[in-house]
Structures are given as structure tokens and as C-alpha cells.
Amino acid sequence: MNKKVMITGANRGIGLSITKNYLNRGDEVYAFCRSPKKSKELYQLSKDNKKIKIYSLDVCSEDSIKNASKLIDDYIDIIICNAGIGSGYGGFMDDDNNQQKFLEVLNTNVVGPFLTIKYFSTKLNKVSDKKIAIISSLMGSQHHDSSNAYFYRSSKAAVNNLMVTFSNELSNQNISICSYHPGWVRTDMGGPNADLSSEESAKNLIKRFDEQSITTTGRFYNYDGKLLMI
Numbered sequence: 285m286n287k288k289v290m291i292t293g294a295n296r297g298i299g300l301s302i303t304k305n306y307l308n309r310g311d312e313v314y315a316f317c318r319s320p321k322k323s324k325e326l327y328q329l330s331k332d333n334k335k336i337k338i339y340s341l342d343v344c345s346e347d348s349i350k351n352a353s354k355l356i357d358d359y360i361d362i363i364i365c366n367a368g369i370g371s372g373y374g375g376f377m378d379d380d381n382n383q384q385k386f387l388e389v390l391n392t393n394v395v396g397p398f399l400t401i402k403y404f405s406t407k408l409n410k411v412s413d414k415k416i417a418i419i420s421s422l423m424g425s426q427h428h429d430s431s432n433a434y435f436y437r438s439s440k441a442a443v444n445n446l447m448v449t450f451s452n453e454l455s456n457q458n459i460s461i462c463s464y465h466p467g468w469v470r471t472d473m474g475g476p477n478a479d480l481s482s483e484e485s486a487k488n489l490i491k492r493f494d495e496q497s498i499t500t501t502g503r504f505y506n507y508d509g510k511l512l513m514i
């Protein structure tokens with residue numbers, strides 16, 4: 285049966301590829317992005333396909349998330365928290381590593397998914413197979429020996445922790461939630477030398493989302509299905 289999907293950060297990178305892949309298999313997508321009017325690729329998709337609806341949503345604004353959730357007049361099967369930023373990749377003494385940048389990363393990568401789940405979870409299909417997927421990063425794992433990217437790593441560690449807490453609270457409503465490492469992907473964030481195209485990453489992620497269930501809730505997976513350590 286066709287699925288109804290909502291995704292943040294749908295206008296470029298991994299989010300755009302996930303959107304295209306769902307549409308290609310006949311699913312419906314509520315594609316949320318900060319600036320719909322500037323999202324040429326999404327508009328192009330909507331010309332050929334009536335199964336995409338494009339709406340504005342800034343994950344750094346609670347009002348924006350709340351208002352966006354009111355635009356959905358139907359039940360959805362999956363919430364995909366994809367929007368994210370990478371900033372402050374250097375060592376702790378870098379000039380770039382300042383309070384404002386840190387708060388911006390946490391606001392986007394942690395507060396954003398929290399509020400998205402808070403306002404959109406009431407829109408999840410009441411019948412069965414209700415899912416939430418968070419695009420996290422292996423850089424959020426506590427099991428590493430790297431000495432850089434304090435802001436990004438801590439934001440993805442925090443969102444993995446949120447995922448576990450949500451899984452405990454939502455399991456009695458039969459809503460599953462997992463987080464995923466999409467691979468190192470050739471996007472604006474991943475850069476041109478990354479391992480995977482956004483198409484390869486998206487195809488694999490959608491397979492993982494299909495496999496997700498209440499029995500796997502609370503876990504952190506690689507795009508290829510390998511279980512990762514939080």
C-alpha cells in the first residue's frame with residue numbers, strides 16, 4: 285500500500301533524494317523546506333507529480349513547525365527528521381567554535397527534530413506501522429577516537445539520545461523510532477569526495493525505514509542495515 289511521508293530539509297541533498305525515491309515508487313510526500321519559492325527542484329517534481337505537497341518549515345522556529353503541522357489534513361505513515369547543519373568541525377580553539385555557532389547547531393540538529401516529532405506525531409496514522417526516522421550521523425557515536433567537530437558530534441549524540449527516550453515513551457502507542465547514519469554522502473555537507481551519491485544513500489535508507497518496526501525501535505542503524513553503537 286502507498287505510504288504518506290513527511291520529511292524536513294527536502295529541497296536538496298539526502299532529503300531531496302529521499303523525496304524523489306518515495307515519489308518514484310508511488311508514495312505521497314509532504315516535502316518541507318525553509319524556502320519553498322526558491323526550491324526549484326521540488327517545484328519541478330511537483331509539475332510532473334501530484335503526490336508531492338511542498339510546504340515551508342524552518343526547524344529552528346517552533347511557530348514554523350507548529351503551523352506547518354496544521355497544514356497536514358491527513359494521516360501520515362512516517363516522519364523523517366532530515367534537516368541538519370554541520371558547523372564547527374575544527375578543534376576546540378578554532379575561532380569558528382563560538383557560542384553562537386554551537387547554539388545554532390544544537391537548535392537545528394537537536395531542538396529541531398524534538399519539536400518536529402512533538403508537533404507531527406499526532407498526525408501519524410492511527411492504525412498500524414507508525415514510524416519516525418531521524419537522520420543522525422556516525423559522528424554522534426560515543427565510540428570514537430577523533431578530536432574535532434565538537435558541535436556536530438555532540439548534536440548527533442544528543443539526537444540519538446532523544447531517539448532512545450522517545451522510543452521508551454512512544455512504544456505503548458505502537459510508534460517506532462530509530463536513527464540512521466546515511467553514510468558519507470556527496471552533498472553540500474558531505475562534499476565532493478564522499479563515498480556515496482545521495483541517490484544510493486536514499487535508496488538504502490528507504491529500505492531501512494521499510495524494515496523499521498516496533499521490535500527494532502530505539503536502535504541506531506547504518507544506511508546498509510548494520511546496527512551501530514550509540
Ligand SMILES: NC(=O)c1ccc[n+]([C@@H]2O[C@H](COP(=O)([O-])OP(=O)(O)OC[C@H]3O[C@@H](n4cnc5c(N)ncnc54)[C@H](OP(=O)(O)O)[C@@H]3O)[C@@H](O)[C@H]2O)c1
Pocket residue numbers: 292293294295296297298299317318319341342343344366367368369370392419420421422465466467468469470471472473474475478
Ligand atoms: N552528507 C553526509 O555525508 C552526511 C553524513 C552524516 C549525516 N548527515 C546528515 O544527513 C542530513 C542531511 O544532510 P545533507 O548531506 O543532505 O546536507 P545538505 O545537502 O547540506 O542539506 C541540508 C538540508 O537541511 C536543511 N536545513 C538546514 N537548516 C534548516 C532549518 N533551520 N530548517 C529547515 N531545513 C534546514 C537545508 O535547507 P536549506 O537549503 O534551506 O539550507 C537542506 O535541505 C543532515 O541531518 C546531516 O547531518 C549527512
